[in-house]
Amino acid sequence: EDQVTQSPEALRLQEGESSSLNCSYTVSGLRGLFWYRQDPGKGPEFLFTLYSAGEEKEKERLKATLTKKESFLHITAPKPEDSATYLCAVQGPTSGTYKYIFGTGTRLKVLA
Amino acid sequence: GAGVSQSPSNKVTEKGKDVELRCDPISGHTALYWYRQSLGQGLEFLIYFQGNSAPDKSGLPSDRFSAERTGGSVSTLTIQRTQQEDSAVYLCASSLASNNEQFFGPGTRLTVL
Numbered sequence: 001e002d003q004v005t006q007s008p009e010a011l012r013l014q015e016g017e018s019s020s021l022n023c024s025y026t027v028s029g030l031r032g033l034f035w036y037r038q039d040p041g042k043g044p045e046f047l048f049t050l051y052s053a054g055e056e057k058e059k060e061r062l063k064a065t066l067t068k069k070e071s072f073l074h075i076t077a078p079k080p081e082d083s084a085t086y087l088c089a090v091q092g093p094t095s096g097t098y099k100y101i102f103g104t105g106t107r108l109k110v111l112a
Numbered sequence: 113g114a115g116v117s118q119s120p121s122n123k124v125t126e127k128g129k130d131v132e133l134r135c136d137p138i139s140g141h142t143a144l145y146w147y148r149q150s151l152g153q154g155l156e157f158l159i160y161f162q163g164n165s166a167p168d169k170s171g172l173p174s175d176r177f178s179a180e181r182t183g184g185s186v187s188t189l190t191i192q193r194t195q196q197e198d199s200a201v202y203l204c205a206s207s208l209a210s211n212n213e214q215f216f217g218p219g220t221r222l223t224v225l
Contacts, residue, residue: 004154034213043116043203043216044155087155099168100145100214102155 002027006088006103013078013110021073021106023088031091031098033071035064038085038105047073047086078110114138116217118204124223125194133189133220137206145214146179146189147203155203161187194224 005024013019025033032051036044048057050066057064061082063074073086085105091098117136125131137144146158157171161181172178176194181187191198201221205214 036216041218043205043218044214046213046215049213089155098143098162099157099160099171100155101157102147104152104154 002090002092002101004088004090004101004103006086006106008106009104010107011109013075013108015079015110015112016077018074018076018078020075021086021108023071023073023103024069025071025088025090025101026069027090027092027101029092033066034089034091034100035071035073036087036089038087044087075108078108080110080112083108083110116204116206116215118202118217118220120220121218122221122223124225126225127196128193130190130192131194131222133191133202133204133222135187135189135204135206135217137185137187137204138215139185141206141208141215142184143207143209143212143214144181144187145205145207146187147205148173148200149203149219150200158189158202191222194222196224198222199224 003026007022035047038044048064053068055066061076065072085107087105089100089102091100119134142163144161147155159179160168176192179189201219203219205216207214
C-alpha cells in the first residue's frame with residue numbers, strides 16, 4: 001500500500017535556526033513528489049515538485065531534496081513568516097489513475 | 113489571475129440534511145480533485161475528474177457522497193443525509209494535467225450539528 005509519513009509532527013525553531021523536515025514514502029512507480037505549505041484556514045500552496053532521486057529545488061530559504069525513499073525540506077535561517085504546516089504528497093499510478101497521497105504534515109513554528 | 117474558488121466558505125447544517133459544495137477551478141485546468149481534511153489528519157482523497165473521462169470515485173467514503181463536473185469546469189460535491197462525522201474542511205484542487213502540481217481553493221468548512 002502506498003504511504004507517506006512526515007516527521008516531526010511539530011517543530012519549534014528560533015528565528016535563524018536552520019532545520020530539516022522529513023517525508024518518507026513508499027509508492028510503486030513514483031511519478032512525482034510535491035511539497036505544499038498550508039497556513040491556518042487556507043488551502044495548501046504549492047512549493048516544489050521533484051521527479052527523480054538526486055533532484056533538488058530551491059526557493060528563497062527553502063530547499064527540497066529527493067532520494068528513492070524520502071524527501072527533505074531544508075529551511076535555512078527561518079523567519080517567523082515561515083511558520084505554517086508543510087505537507088508532502090506523492091503521486092503514483094494506482095488503479096490506472098493518478099492519485100496524490102498526502103502525509104499529515106509538519107507544523108512549523110518559528111519564534112522571533 | 114483567478115485561482116480556484118469554493119463556496120460557501122462555511123456551512124453549518126443539521127444532521128440528516130443534504131449539502132452542496134461548489135468548486136470553480138482555474139480556467140483551462142483539465143484535472144479536478146476533491147479532498148477532505150479533518151483536524152489532525154492528512155488530506156483524504158475523495159474523487160478525481162480528468163477531462164471528459166469517467167471520474168475516479170474510489171475515495172468517496174459512502175454512497176451518501178457524490179460529485180459531478182459540468183462542462184469540464186465547475187464541480188459540485190453533494191453530501192446527502194449528513195452525519196456528524198462528515199464535519200471537516202472540504203478542499204478542491206485543479207491542475208493543468210493529471211501529473212502537474214495542484215492549485216487548491218480555500219476550502220469549505222462543513223459543520224454538522
